Amino acid sequence: MIYEALRKELRAKRHRMTAQREIVLRVFVNSGGKHLGAEDVYRHLVAKKYKISKATVYRSVELLSKLGFLRRLEFGEGIYRYELATQSDNKTLHQHIICKGCGEILEIDEKIVKDLVHNVMKRTKYKITDYDIKFYGLCRKCQNKINRNAQQNM
Numbered sequence: 470m471i472y473e474a475l476r477k478e479l480r481a482k483r484h485r486m487t488a489q490r491e492i493v494l495r496v497f498v499n500s501g502g503k504h505l506g507a508e509d510v511y512r513h514l515v516a517k518k519y520k521i522s523k524a525t526v527y528r529s530v531e532l533l534s535k536l537g538f539l540r541r542l543e544f545g546e547g548i549y550r551y552e553l554a555t556q557s558d559n560k561t562l563h564q565h566i567i568c569k570g571c572g573e574i575l576e577i578d579e580k581i582v583k584d585l586v587h588n589v590m591k592r593t594k595y596k597i598t599d600y601d602i603k604f605y606g607l608c609r610k611c612q613n614k615i616n617r618n619a620q621q622n623m
């Protein structure tokens with residue numbers, strides 16, 4: 470169980486406030502694979518009437534990512550987002566595509582980018598050990614909105 474692993478890790482590293490860390494981790498477990506910023510987590514907990522300070526939430530997400538429970542993501546918004554590092558349904562490794570219009574973030578199956586990584590290795594003769602690929606664009610909805618606006622302005 471992920472909470473048991475967290476408790477063990479925190480104890481081993483002599484971190485305090487286990488309960489708070491666990492509450493923060495729980496938000497991610499229950500989010501259904503969302504990519505949340507520390508602010509989102511804080512607002513969610515406040516809405517649920519948890520007594521936890523903003524600083525604790527920020528420190529907790531950072532610690533959880535340092536301990537390997539969360540994966541830190543950066544989509545050029547000037548904030549960090551986080552997601553569970555290990556997902557129950559085996560989709561641990563995936564890349565992201567981000568809509569510049571509405572901010573939607575979709576996950577791209579690793580299989581799709583495998584060829585790309587393979588080609589880069591072939592080209593550069595590097596042995597690639599890690600990568601983080603992001604695609605930016607406009608989702609279907611935002612494309613339609615732009616098309617509609619263009620038609621109205623004609």
Ligand SMILES: [Zn+2]
Nearest residue numbers: 568571608611
């Ligand atoms: Zn969009």
Ligand SMILES: [Zn+2]
Nearest residue numbers: 504552565576
């Ligand atoms: Zn993701």
